[in-house]
Amino acid sequence: MLPKSALPLMMMLVLTACTQPDTIDRIQQEKVLHVVTHPASTVYYEENGDAAGFEYSLAKRFADYLGVELRVEVVDNLPELFRRLDENHTHFAAAGLGLTAELKRQYRHGPVYARTRPIIVYNADAPRPRRIGDLVGRSILVRKGGPNEQLLEDIKAEFPELEWRARADTEPTELLRRVNQGELDIAIIGSNELSMNKVFFPKIREAFALDAPQPVAWLFPDSDDNSLMREARDFFYRIRNNGGLAQLEERYYGHLDRLDYVGAQTFTKHLENRLPTYRDTFIAAANAYNTDWRLLAAIGYQESHWRPGAVSPTGVRGLMMLTRNTAAYLGVEDRVDPKSSIWGGAKYITQLQRRVPDSITEPDRSWFALASYNVGLGHVLDARRLTEEAGKDPDKWMHVKEFLPRLAQRKYYKHTRHGYARGYEPVIYTQNIRRYYDVLKWMFPKQPQSTEVASTQDSPLADDLEPIGVNEAETAQSEAKSSEPSGFHQAPPIL
Template identity: 50%
Template sequence: MRHPKRIVHSGQGSLRRRFTGWAALFALALFAACSNPPSNRLEAVQQDGELRVVTYASATTYYDNPEGPAGFEYDLAKEFASELGVELRVVVVDRFADVLPRLLAGDADFAAAGLGDTETRRALVRFTPPYQETRQQVVYRLGSPRPAQVPDLLGREIEVHAGTSYIERLNELKRTYPDLRWIESHDRQTEELLQMVWEGLLDLTIADSNIVAVNSQFFPELQVAFSLPGTERLAWAFPRSDDTSLYDAASKFIENRRASGLLAQLIERYYGAASRSNFINLTVYRLRIQNRLPLYQQQLEESARRHGLDWRLLAALAYQESYWDPGVVSPTGVRGFMMLTRDTAGQLGVKNREDVAESIDGGARYLKQMLDRIPARITGPDRLWFALAAYNVGFYHVEDARILTQRQGGDPDKWTDVKERLPLLANPRWYTTVKYGYARGIEPVRYVNRVRTYYDVLVKIDEEKRAEQTTEAIKLQAPAI
């Protein structure tokens, strides 16, 4: 009998050959186990260790702040990924209208972008149970004619973002009101159109109530004229497929979050404060100067003196941040008297953000750092306004706005020029051309304006108080007649 040829390496004994054989068998078994294809989409995601979500940058979906990524949709999607034991990868598109096409092209596992569950979209994708219900609202600027009902929209200038469910609703209304007209904008998103209404450049627009609530705190003159009939159910969208494993997991996740109350907490975190915001109330501010400021004035004065700042400026900054309430917490988890982010507090050596003295001193040091980073050639009030804007939105976003200002022929060293470009950082036409990308650029503009108002009022009250004290002192020193 002829035996098959066996290859033996020189110097290898029988035991070594046997061990090598076992190792090979073990490696083969391990490879087979690891290379078993997943039986469904859920297993595939868990095996890959990554969940992909497509969204777009806006104040209600996804954005970057000094503490990192944030936004209602981002936080909810991140929780879902965490429950699956995988990392979340965010695919950001420039336009809302691109969300579903990118999902259907296979670029993401699901879409989370404030999508309304409509009949038209339902033919393309499968929606989870809703996580929020909103109403579509007609928005106008305070002081302009207010439409009270749908017939009042006839003959008015209306512009809405293309690809949104607002178009579907308007088409439904057009069946009853054939003369209803509107413009579909492909370049301007809903938030930009709201800003145009606020600036008086556009008569009317339509937006979901949650978007209106968030933006009203930045554009207080925006007013809701009326809500269109019916409600809109916001939900996540998944590609239509016979494999519903990942969709089922997401639906169960949302239902569980609703039942536990955690979904309501997230909604309150992002929309509660915004829905209650209003104009700067200087009457309330003056009252708080009397009954709250004295509790913290000494600490403000000490920290300001230590870092070479005007204590009244530091107080105005603190009021804008927390209304002099050391227990306040922002929608993104920023907390304390000066509302320092966790990362910023760590960099400043602030161990307890809820300790008033630590928070004030940390805020003073951070403002001083921003002032020191502004180019030396920028002096006077401009230097301060840039520093305040950087305190709010981050130094590098302010630098991006200065670059845009220079490109457009403005003076990058003048706040009056740069504040006109900061809002452009919310427009993909512009933020994609700068290094640090999307930012709620209108927010630091309003932030600086409010701090300046609070500062001016406080200076006036403080100087009046000092004048009264000087007068009283003179009276006490004057000899009796």
């Protein structure tokens, strides 16, 4: 039995324990949310000095939801990420990892918001492995400490002769690169990472899935404090219901199926033998109009496969495929002159970006402008009205792209201002360009910082030649393209 003198001390300890702030209280007091992550194309990366990535964007929205600052610690490898969790040096890990049984045992996890599956990949020039036994004797590399290494450890109980190497400093794209180059026989890649990156590696092939789909969720330190996890559950409930999660999925994954292996190989070939001829002109024109040269080059590839003499059946011609009226409005005197065409295309896409309604923000603003380049802004605005009438958000590309194809159906287009359009084409057109843009950003990760290239090239446009207004030019451009045989702008002839 405790002496009476010890009772006050015991009461103080109990009261202190009861009043000690929990995790969410401390976050609100400090006004900071700490998150640990690692560099990967589906997780976290920097683009032109700005943080990006699906996991980063999710964490940033969560911090905004809590009304606090997000501070991200980027570690180079997964063992270091797990150490941060083990030592309680972070609030949670946003890592995009599949939840294996071992991870579930070691850590708590938040709501599941995606699924991934471990995929065996191999080089197209090598025999395809069809079962686990075929992996024996092949050179295999995995990320040290990751779920796929844990999976191999489990498999080794049945296939003791199975061997592999594990490295902590190897991220998914490096694994794909080494298999693509023939330096490795086999790699194991999460299906989310593979979907994002396979277009960059034309010799990568999928063999089989090594396991069932795994849920993806944030990892929290092992603790009895559930306050932050409760907020995370509320946050995911809200973004699932208000479309925020779907919007992020569209931004990062909505266009990944637009380039198959054959298309990727063709694009790679043209990157090597065609783009170098026009790259400086793309950069100069983009600098002059304050846009991204890689986006401009992606438009040029979709339009003509970077062929200056390309001609459509209706007379749209040149590397950037301008109609006669649009070219005249833009001051392009010779549509088949590649320099004039590229500068004209840069001027045109910039004008369209400016004319997209102010309520539309990036990156959707660029996707609306691309669709307008193909079908005309008027038709895109008609699709926005249809979207709004259906109770969806007309400022989000993920919603408007559902309604653009309806412009080809009489029961819809007869009630629109601009009438009929082959509305499925701008959807495919925009998705294709986004994928080409992905590849160009991967090949050329940094934008030119100086105007050295631009200073060597003067604009070839005759800006004083504006015989028609921009609305007429846009109408002529969209009408000419809409009258082309189906498929031309989906996949221009490869010559």
